[in-house]
Amino acid sequence: MAELLSGPAAEPLTRAEAKAFLRVDGDAEDALLDALIAAARRHVEAETGRILMDQTWRFSLDRWPLRGVIPAPVAPVRTILEATVAAADGTPVPLPEDALTLVGDRAPALIRVEPARVSAPLVSHGGIVITLLAGYGADAGHVPADLVQAVRLMLAHLYEHRDGPGEATALPAAARALIASYRVVRL
Template sequence: MADLVAGPAAEPLTRAEAKAYLRIDHTDEDALLDALVTAARRRVEVETGRALMEQTWRFSLDAWPLRGIIPAPLSPVRQILSATVAAADGTPVALPAGALTLVGDRAPALFRVEPARVSAPLVRHGGIVITFTAGYGPAAADVPADLVQAVRLLVAHFYEHRDGPGDTSALPAAARALLVPYRVVRL
């Protein structure tokens, strides 16, 4: 389980782009549209296991894996910001340089640890903490066009079904089709 440390600085779809797509020419629902864009991005991220815009995440482990390979909780991973192991008193101790490396050119991304270069955590739960950045990049142009289109379709779906008894939990077929090739499969 990963925790969001710092969310994206921008969304993959601007308010102006959402308004143009929905053919809205007033400002009465700007706050609603902002919320819908964020909700749509988050839904795409959950459905695919990918972070669209650059954001910072943290997760913890109780022990190092025997094979030294840790699947990242989401992709694409851009960089490892920090990695610590808890000392007996719970104080985080930074890993030596190069002891944890990123294999980020795949989904899911992997963290590779050299067991001979790291110590075991001396606390029972969550003694290993890894903080990393994930996402395609800081700009909307960095996000694949299919994923941005899925966000657009979800914004329209959420906007259309905001008041009625319609089912907003089901993805529209077009959005679902756009997301299929981007789903990260975990074993």
Template sequence: MPAILLAGPTVEPLTLAEAKTYLRVDHGAEDALIASLITAARATVEALTRRVLIEQSWRLMRDAWPASGLIPVPANPLKALTAARLIAADGTETALPLDAFTLDTARLPGLIRVARGGVPNPTRPLAGIALDITAGHGPNADHVPSPLIEAVRVVLAHFYEHRDVAGAGAAFPARLDALVAPFRVARL
């Protein structure tokens, strides 16, 4: 089931000033580099944990409703289902009532339950179902567990220190695994 990022986070888990303090950088010559490394570090921690740190909007595309009625969500933690649509072969979209779906936001990965008989089957054989969701710990870094913020710092420092070609393959520090291990979401 493809997941398409519709809107990334409005903020990063670290500000530029926090990152520069952590890296002990006291000049502005590398601000653009550090800002891009913050984004890369967040994305790396999200990939390692299969969690979205700061709220983001995603679209889940499906070919058919699952026989079990349960749709596991690849972007976690699941916060809300914001839209559900069927897409016809000609591209026209039909909105589905959101009350035909029940969310389990406490589970990781989150689940969307489709009401049996509550929604029609798609007529388009591929990607005929579009579900828009919001996922993430919260709207800003205050909602992200502190070990995950520290993991972003560790990855940021690693990227900053190993930006030369020779060090590109350097392994992450061992403590990164200890920071992210309790937060990894199992793949279903």
């Protein structure tokens, strides 16, 4: 299970872009729009299995995989920030930088393990901890245009259906079509 350590510094849409798209004037709904932009991004991320804006994620393993390949729980992955293995007392011991190799240009991203460079964790659960930087980039210009448009459409949908919980959670058909080719498939 992956854990979000730090969310994005920015959203794929600015408040001004959201206001223009929704044709909203004035500042009365600024807080609502900020919340809906973040909710729309998270919804698109959940539907696609892709992280849009740079975020730091951490996950753990109990043991190294037999084949030496770890599918990353998030995509796209830009870099491995840190990897540790637990000592007998639970103290995290950093792995050498060349112990893991990222194949991040695919979804899901893969982390290859160099068996000679890693030791087994000496605790029974969660002894391997890997921290990743995931996302397309720090600014919206790196996010594919189809995904940004899906965020816009989800934003509009959430804005229009903010009164009721039922319809508000469903991804609009146009947004679903835009994200179809970006969905990460896990077997």
